[in-house]
Amino acid sequence: MTATLGCSSAAEKYSSNGRLTATGACAGFVQRSGLVVAEAGVFWLQSDPETGANRVWHLSGDGTAMPLRTRFLNIRSRVNGYGGGALAAAVGGVYVVSDDQRIHFIPQSGGQSRPLTADTAAYGGLVADPLRQRVLAVRETGQGVAEGCQQLVAVAHNGKMVVLHQGEDFYGAPAVSADGRYLAWISWQLPDMPWLQTRLWVARVADDGTLEHPRVYPSPRPASVQQPVFAGQNLWVLSDHAGWWQPWQLSPQSPSGAWVKPTVPEWDHANAPWQLGEVHHCPLPDGGWARAPYHQGCGELWLSGCGQAESVRVAATFSDFRNLCTYGGHLYAIARSPDRLDAVLRIDPQNAHVEVVAGGEPALPGQALSYPLAFQVTPLADENIAPQGFLYLPSPPGDKLPPVILVAHGGPTSAAYPVFNPLVQFWCQRGFAVAEVNYRGSSGFGRAFRLALAQKWGEIEVQDMARAADFLAASGLVDGCNTFIQGRSSGGYTALMALSQGQRYRAGASQFGVTDPRQLRRMTHRFESGYLDWLLGHPDSHPQRWQDRTPRLRAAAMAAPVIFFQGGQDKVVVPEQTRMMFAAMKQAGHESELHWFEDEGHGFMKTVNQVAMLEALHSFYRRHIRNVNECN
Structure with missing residues (x-):
């Protein structure tokens, strides 16, 4: 439930007028991770912009960053579904986990890697x-x-x-x-x-x-x-x-x-x-x-x-x-x-x-960036720590208050950080503001804040997204009449639950979002096999809660148009979940769109599909912006 879109660093391709294109927002990113050291030196993993594969880089004797010369290995662990720790430095070289999950030893001098398992x-x-x-x-x-x-x-x-x-x-x-x-x-x-x-x-x-x-x-x-x-x-x-x-x-x-x-x-x-x-x-x-x-x-x-x-x-x-x-x-x-x-x-x-x-290169050289503005919503009477987030305003600014897209991060036990995200810049360059919200249940704000989500998924984080929307509108920074909400995976679930609970949002998007928690509980992997019961309580003990917090069963209550994006090979959110909810919304007479990508899983990896999703989402939101005379 934490799968990401697959692009999260910086763009290489831009349109002729210097604006970030949809292609540029999803292509050419370099991610660095897994830094380790030993007598052999300093090593890290670096994604290849062309293939998305992870390779080992190191600091050479003169301090230059260089790839470790070896037979090509895509380095990635799949333990627990999310991996991590696929690189370790040792005397004379590094240990890595290849994409086929074998451990290899790569000599510091490069050359042939040697499988150990x-x-x-x-x-x-x-x-x-x-x-x-x-x-x-x-x-x-x-x-x-x-x-x-x-x-x-x-x-x-x-x-x-x-x-x-x-x-x-x-x-x-x-x-x-x-x-x-x-x-x-x-x-x-x-x-x-x-x-x-x-x-x-x-x-x-x-x-x-x-x-x-x-x-x-x-x-x-x-x-x-x-x-x-x-x-x-x-x-x-x-x-x-x-x-x-x-x-x-x-x-x-x-x-x-x-x-x-x-x-x-x-x-x-x-x-x-x-x-x-x-x-x-x-x-x-x-x-x-x-x-x-x-x-x-x-x-x-x-x-x-x-x-x-x-x-x-x-x-x-x-x-x-x-x-x-x-x-x-x-x-x-x-x-x-x-x-x-x-x-x-x-x-x-x-x-x-x-x-x-x-x-550490400039993310968008020669272009104006939108920088994160930290905000914190007004605390409730019994709150020690109120939900907070980061607002990105359009760049360059317009002469009117901008429409705002609220983004619910995945996890849901995760967090939004104020780091460069080309997808955020894509929206800011098109006149939208973007607000990434750290609702109750997010990490980074203490144990009590993180565990507040227990048995309240689909409830308190939905409330916090609404509180953030109202706070930003009241601050005079965004157009409260044109508020959109979206999220991926569990963030998609939050967006759908929010859209079924009132008239606050003009439209929303579910990017391979959870629509049926009970079905997800039956299909999920071992690592998260107890997570759904923590988030919602055991279904045998709380059957009504599970029904009330299943977006697919709330399709008739959707108060705004919804656009869905779904991969046909998704093993987390079973594709039929999204198809059934889309059909239920159509049957209820609600406007919705379904964009199906048969060759994608849980998180779109192919640039062409990421571009198609961004372009469709931009067109969808543009069609549903309300002018100032209608905002009453």
């Missing part, structure tokens, strides 16, 4: 164990809820595999101490998701590489614990048992010992771990720390220690940071910003000097 399992969450010349990984077999299984394994250079731990439903985030004596990892059990409740494990590593006496290190209260990392003899994690994902120091020698928190703000220092391999905190060589918390929806990078009396914020022009790691006395990170392509940053912790060593 040959079974049909999927692998992800790779972490090198350099002292034993092996790689740790999450191994996943089986696709269904009943037959699916995960293990924490180690794979040696000769392909020999050792199962380190099994018996838990899901595994992630293995971390090895510098002396190789301890291993920590995370697990969780169905029906939980990893941002609801996880368990931290610690074990000694025997001389033969197996684990001795693995034990759970219990958190003081039920919590989502993530991203364990060793710093000297201490183990650090990010845990939300005190209300926010914050750093905590533990002693691996004493699993029942105290949890100690440094002085840090009450901010989330991580996001919802949909993917394996997330890294938002990192020990620095001199004993300090680098941390990447989220403050009011925006990512920040802070350094503590480093000879400074107080923590120092660095790289303030960037607004999201991932994959923090150190090499040669420097901190490295993947960073995003509102006006640049994804960048690899190198930061000197001693003087906070920031250098872009790869990427």
